Amino acid sequence: MKHRGRHRRRRRGRALRATLAGTALALTAAATLISASQATVADAPGALRTVASDEGGRLPLAEHRVPGAWLDRLASAMGRPVGVGAVLEDADRPLRRAADCPAAERRSLPVEPAATRAYCFAGSDTRDWRAGAVTTSGDADDDGRWGSDRVILSGWSRGAAEGGSLDGPAPGQGLARVAFVDANDPARLRYTWALLAVPVDGGRDYRGLVSPLSGMVWYQDKLLVTTRERDRDALFVYDMDRIQRATVTSDAVGRVPGGWAAHGSRYVLPAVASYTLPGGDGAPRPATVSLDRSTSPDSLVASEWVPADGDRRTRLWRYALSRDPDRAGLLTTGSSGKADPVEAYETKTTDVRGVLAHRSGWYLDRAAGDPGGHGTLWRQDTEGARAAECGTDETRHCWSGRSASLSYWQETGEVWSQSGRMLFALPLASIDRALR
Template identity: 85%
Template sequence: MKHRGRHRRRRRGRALRATLAGTALALTAAATMISASQATVADDPGALRPVGAETGRLPLAEQRVPGPWLDRLASEMGRPVGVGAVLEGADLPLRNAADCAGPDRHGLPVEPAATRAYCFGASDTRGWRPGAVTTSGDADDDGRWAGNRVILSGWSRGGAEGGSLDGPDPERGLAKVAFVDANDPARARYAWALLAVPVDGGRDYRGLVSPLSGMVWYQDKLLVTTREGDRDALYVYDLDRIQRATVEADAVGRVRGGWAAHGSRYVLPAVGSYTLPRGEAPRPATVSLDRSTAPDSLVASEWVPADGDRPTRLWRYALSRDPARSGLLSTDSAGRAEPVEAYETKTADVRGVLAYRSAWYLDRAAGSPGGHGTLWRQDVDGARATECGTDETRHCWSGGSGSLSYWEETGEVWSQSGRMLFALPLTSVDRALGRSTDE
């Protein structure tokens, strides 16, 4: 794919970060304690290995929820709303880093330090596991959606934080997304929307049962990863088709007196999916958007356990330029999306993937509870990781590693560690690696 090589001036993003730069020192001080068990230097995964068409092939077949199903659901639930309406009702506050508990702040990166961080309240997220992050910087290249700066934070019901991203887990359940109004950095607020799948011809819906480990908001669509055992690798949601829940209850779907969403105010019904080939096919576990390619692309990584005996596969899929297919993958005449690039890496236990220009950034989970993870930058020439502490350990990234999202308009990378939602400049990552972002 041809790289654009554009160099935007990010005046708005720079001004926004300037008001928050003082936070970095406090966050660094809060995160400098690294356990002695982390002193061991992580194995260098080396360079990415490009793989051929057969080895790297992972076709995804596009499926659409029938339009009459969605129309029937809307006629029963009421006229759908958009992101702006959700933000207008966002009244749950995110706390600034200084007001967050010490154990939560401990999970922030050590090097480079976060320049902006917030935390969700413990009571509001109890029993839920954090996962994916995407922003309006992914949705539109000006960084705004209908004039708003927005962050989407994905959560899954049940499952231990830091556990497997794949494999059956009976404790896992529903998935929901926090729509964060980030227009005022000092007063970030959010509202919940439950992810759902229409059933019974659109007369009802069920909750999406999946660990939400990857998520990309592109144009008007939200693409999310799914669990092992589900042939659908990605579910697709339309952010102009958000429905209001009318009954506050733990139930999901049609209930006496209206519609419930397990306590969330809003419901996102799926409008489509991308299915895997039959057989023992790998599956994307984490995804992100890359705006440095033409066309824009979605990159994905599978999940291989730390003690796995095979490499981790990475894929790149082109996004459609067709205005009638806004936010969807580019497909052939048979409705299949094929990777345009594929690689193998020796990095295991990957929880987040990001690609920008020639570099791939891979977020590897901490090897022990309460520890810190490692952020690797890899390309076809080699690999580097940041180092920190007197023993120059490479365990410098966030502890409860989550997905990665690059907000190109502001130059920030967003991620999530436990209840902490945080950002830091990509330039600071590359400085820590001794590399320029413009390479």
């Protein structure tokens, strides 16, 4: 197991920060036109309400490790695992810069505040897949790098409609994969795919993870992703030092004649652990997650998904991440092997697709109310709520309409998100200015 400090650069003074553009990306005129259905300013959701554990704030996550013998057996059959650096060496698919992206894709970017960097995936490479989660090497280590590399991870799911619910695809009809993006040169982002998998048959084979990726955090050497695979699953955990190479190019997944396939991806991440929820009807479930480095210890924050026409409030939770070197990247658990929230809130904001917490503020990305529209980014705390205003009618529908999870890269001060095929970033400081 690698320890956190092992991945920090020895000479931090040489770390290159991403250069922000002097002006925001120029959006097309159509991007500033807000539809009539969005013209009415939505009522503010008000302040967050603290929730006690006996009021529904308790969401214990039970930790389950995949037996080490299973992982070793799989590695013995597939070949020695590789690390992130080896994956980046195969990153040969270019992301296009915003100016070269289709106008229809650019229209989904935030209006106010505007993105300062944006890129798009090719339609031919993402057709029938839905973007849903973002995390970066800024989450993995506080110097913003994994070893010497700057990396962005972009999560995608197959089998769930764009903009639909977070219930996910039916079993057997979906897959989840992650684009490993080499972000060392901001002018030349390139990526390759890795399939998320689950070991089966004692590690003699693996199956695909059947779940939408609506939240994802890369912390130290672990990647935690939200899942709706089964009734009690909440998070799956992957080890960034246990990445396996696929050896056969095929639409199949797992052991095939002649080797191992990953539905066309070059790499496979087998799960090493999972966190499950208590059973019972109506049990809450984290739908999106992010990392908060402004707490001590660092923490994982989570939001559930409540539809816009839901009859209850959305719950938010915070979990402490372990400081134990033998539990790098995992949640803090008690003697029962369960992780309990250290903080819980309720908000009137519904249809939350991304959550971010920094210091006293919680940032909640609310989806657009109609296809092709723009959403709202609220900043809430226990005293109130604010959102940016834009357009001649001062609407609050200024954020991306199809954005997914939010990730704060502390070293550069940027917030990263996705909107359909667009991957974009902007300074957290510009968000806070817009919210004043």
